[in-house]
Amino acid sequence: MVSLDARRIGQLENRDTLEAKLGALREGDMIKAQVRRFSPGEQPYYETFEVPYQKWMRVLDVLIYISEELDSDLSYRWYCGSKMCGTCALRVNGREILACWAAAEPEMTIEPLRNLPVIRDLTVDRRPYEKRFLELEPWIHRDEPYPGFPEPLTHREMRFTSKALDCISCAACYSACPVVGLGDLTRFCGPAPLVQLGQAALDPRDSRERSQELIEQASIFSCVSCYRCEEVCPASIPIVSKVIEPLKALAYRTARKKPRHPQTFLGIIRRRGRIDPSELVLRVQGLRALARLRWAVSLLIRRKVNPWATVFGRPIPGIASVRRLFRTFLRTS
Numbered sequence: 001m002v003s004l005d006a007r008r009i010g011q012l013e014n015r016d017t018l019e020a021k022l023g024a025l026r027e028g029d030m031i032k033a034q035v036r037r038f039s040p041g042e043q044p045y046y047e048t049f050e051v052p053y054q055k056w057m058r059v060l061d062v063l064i065y066i067s068e069e070l071d072s073d074l075s076y077r078w079y080c081g082s083k084m085c086g087t088c089a090l091r092v093n094g095r096e097i098l099a100c101w102a103a104a105e106p107e108m109t110i111e112p113l114r115n116l117p118v119i120r121d122l123t124v125d126r127r128p129y130e131k132r133f134l135e136l137e138p139w140i141h142r143d144e145p146y147p148g149f150p151e152p153l154t155h156r157e158m159r160f161t162s163k164a165l166d167c168i169s170c171a172a173c174y175s176a177c178p179v180v181g182l183g184d185l186t187r188f189c190g191p192a193p194l195v196q197l198g199q200a201a202l203d204p205r206d207s208r209e210r211s212q213e214l215i216e217q218a219s220i221f222s223c224v225s226c227y228r229c230e231e232v233c234p235a236s237i238p239i240v241s242k243v244i245e246p247l248k249a250l251a252y253r254t255a256r257k258k259p260r261h262p263q264t265f266l267g268i269i270r271r272r273g274r275i276d277p278s279e280l281v282l283r284v285q286g287l288r289a290l291a292r293l294r295w296a297v298s299l300l301i302r303r304k305v306n307p308w309a310t311v312f313g314r315p316i317p318g319i320a321s322v323r324r325l326f327r328t329f330l331r332t333s
Contacts, residue, residue: 021106029053031104033062035074036111038118046109053104059092060099062108063122075121083234086170089113090122096172096232113175115190129171133193135217140200141208157204163242164198166235173229173239179222186222191229191239194218198243201250214251215259221248260284270326273316278305 025031030050038044049072051065060081066072078088081100088099091111116124155162173191174180180190197218201210214220229239237243252262264283268276281299299305316322 018103018105022103025053025106027053027055029106031057031062032107033066034107034109035066035122036109037074037121038112039120044118051104053106057104058100059090059097059102059104059108059110060088062104063099063110075119075123077123084168086168086172086234089170089172089175089234091175096176098170098172098234101234113171115175115177115180116171124171126171129174129190129192132189133196136189136193136197136213137208138193138196138200140203140206142205143207151205153204160202160242160246161199163237164195164202166237167192167195167199168235169196170234172232172234176228176232178226178228179224187219188222189218189220191223191244194220194223194247195237195239195243198247202243202246209254210247211251211255214247215255220244220251221259221262223248266326270323271315272313273319273322276306276310276313278307278310281305282310 029052031053033049033051034046035049036044037047049062049066049070051062051070054061060078063074063076063078067074067076076088076090076099078100079085081088083098083101086098089096090099090113091097092102092108093105094109096113110122112118112122112124116126116128119125169192171192173195174193177188177190179186179188182188197210197214200206201208201214223240223244225240225244227240230237230241233239248262252258264280265275268274268279268283277299296305300307
C-alpha cells in the first residue's frame with residue numbers, strides 16, 4: 001500500500017495537488033463542472049457546464065452561477081454559506097465536501113450525497129438519517145433534577161462530549177461510510193447519528209442505560225473503524241477515536257449480555273495476538289458470509305481477508321505478554 005507521504009510526493013512531482021491546479025487558474029478561465037441531474041421518474045444523467053473562474057471561487061459559487069447566470073433549473077440546497085448549517089454537503093470528484101467551504105476545481109464531477117434518497121439533482125432527503133438519530137434519543141436523561149447554575153464540569157469529564165458538540169449535522173460522514181451502504185446486512189445507523197448520540201451519552205450528567213440501543217438499534221459494533229468519516233468531516237471531529245470507540249466501550253461495559261462481535265474480536269486477539277478479519281467475519285456472520293459469494297470474492301481480491309492465514313497462521317511471538325494483559329484486565333474489571 002502506498003503511504004500518504006509517497007502519494008503526496010507523486011502529486012507534487014506531477015503538479016496534481018489542488019494547490020497546483022488552483023495556482024494554474026486565472027480569472028476568466030473556464031471551470032468544467034459535470035453535474036449529476038435527476039428528476040423523479042427519469043433516469044439520472046450528467047450535464048456539463050462551463051463557468052468562468054473568479055478568485056476565491058467556491059463550489060457553491062459555481063452552483064449559483066449555473067442556476068442564475070446560465071438559467072438552469074438545477075436543484076441544490078444551502079442556507080448559511082459559512083460552514084455553520086451543513087445543508088450544502090455534496091460530493092465533488094468522489095469526496096464529500098461542503099459546497100460553501102470547498103474551493104472550486106478546474107474540473108469537477110458534482111454528485112449528491114450517498115446513502116440517502118435523492119429528491120432531485122443534488123438535493124437529498126435527510127429524513128432517513130434524522131429518523132435514525134432521533135430513535136436513539138440523543139439528549140441527556142437525568143435521574144436527579146438539574147442542580148442549578150453554574151453546573152461544574154471539568155475538561156476531563158467533557159473530553160469526549162466536547163468533540164461531538166462540534167457536529168453541524170451535514171451528513172457527509174453518513175454518505176462516506178461504507179458500512180451504511182450495506183443496508184440491512186448490518187443495520188448500522190452510521191457515524192452521524194452516533195455523533196449526535198455521543199453529545200448526550202458521553203456526557204457525565206447522562207444517566208440513561210444506553211447499551212441496548214447502542215448494540216441493537218445503532219448496531220455500533222458493525223463499525224469497522226475505516227476512518228472515512230473522519231477524513232471527510234468538515235468540523236475535523238475525530239469521530240472514530242473520540243466518539244464511536246468510547247461509545248463502543250460504554251456499550252460493552254454496561255451490557256448484561258456481551259455482544260457477539262466484540263467478544264469474538266477479543267477472543268481472536270487473546271488467542272493469536274492480532275486480529276484476523278477472515279475468522280472475525282466467519283465467526284460473527286457464520287454461513288451468511290459464505291452465502292454472499294460475490295461479496296466474499298470482492299474481499300479476497302482487495303486483500304481484506306486471508307483464509308490461508310486463518311487456517312495456518314500462528315500466534316505472534318509476544319503472545320504470552322498479550323495473554324498476561326488479558327488476565328490482568330479480567331482480574332481488575
